[in-house]
Amino acid sequence: MQLEYFLLLAAALFCIGIYGLITSRNAVRVLMSIELMLNSVNLNLAGFSNYLDPENIRGQVFTVFVITVAAAEAAVGLAIVLAIYRNRNTIDMEQFNLLKW
C-alpha cells in the first residue's frame, strides 16, 4: 500500500465537499459538505501518521481534535439553521442575504 493512494482519495473527497458547499441551496446540505471536507482532512492526517510518523502517532492525536471540533461545529451550525428557519421560514441559501449589503 502506498501513501499516495490515501492522499489522492482524500483530495477527491475534499473536492466533492467543495462542490457541494458552493452549489447546494439547502442549508443542511451545506453543513453536510463541510463534514465531508473535515473528514478528508482527517484521512490525510491518519495517512501521514501511519506512513511518516509510525513511532509516536501525532497525526492520530490531531485527528481526534479535528473530530471534536467537527462535532461542536455541527451542533452550533444546526442550531443556527434552526434559528434562521424560525425567523425567515426558509432554508434556501440564496435568500440568506441579511448581512450582504
Place this chain on the structure above:
Amino acid sequence: MNLAEGVQIVSFGILGLMMIGTALGVVLLPKIVHSAFLLAGVFISIAGLYILLNADFVAAAQILVYVGAVNVLILFAIMLVNKQEDYVELPGRTIRRVATGVVCFGLFALLGTMVLATPWSIDTTSVPIEDTVVALGEHFFSDYLLPFELASVLLLMAMVGAIILARRDLIPESMVAGDPISTKLTLPERPRELATLSSDTDQQN
C-alpha cells in the same frame, strides 16, 4: 497491520469506491433525507480506511461520534426544518454549476500532481506500535494536555451556544402588548409565535 498485501489493496479499493460513490450521492441527490443516510455510508467507509491505516481508536471514535452523534443530529435537523420547498430557479444556475465543477476538478488535478510529485520521506524502518490507545492517552496527558483541556472547554461552549441559539424565548404577557417598533433597519422577520409564560402555566395545570 498483519493482513496480506492483496487483501489490503482489495479492501482499499472497495472502501474507496464506496466512499466516493456515497459522497457524490450526498452532494448530488435531490432529496435531502437520502443524502443524510448516504452520509453515514461515507463515515463508515472512512472508518474502514482508518483501520487500514492502523488507527483503530480513531476508527472507533469515528463510528461513535460521526455515525452515532453528528449524523443523527443532522437527521433531527432535517425533520425539524422539513418543508417541501420549490426553489426558484435563478438565472445562470447551470453556468455556476459547470464553473464550480471545473474549478473543483482543477483543484483536484493540482492536489494530485502535488501528491505524486512530492518525494515523501516514508519511514520504513520503525514498526508501527501495537497499542494505539495507550500511546494516544500518553500524548493527551503529557505533551498535548493544553489542547486537550481547550477541547473540553470548546465542547462546553458549543453545548451552551447551541442551547441558546435553538431555544424559544419566553416573553411575559405584560410585555407582549403594544406594537413592535419598526424602523428602517428592522430586519424582515416573520413574527414570532410568542410562547407566553401564563399560557404555559395554564397548560401545566
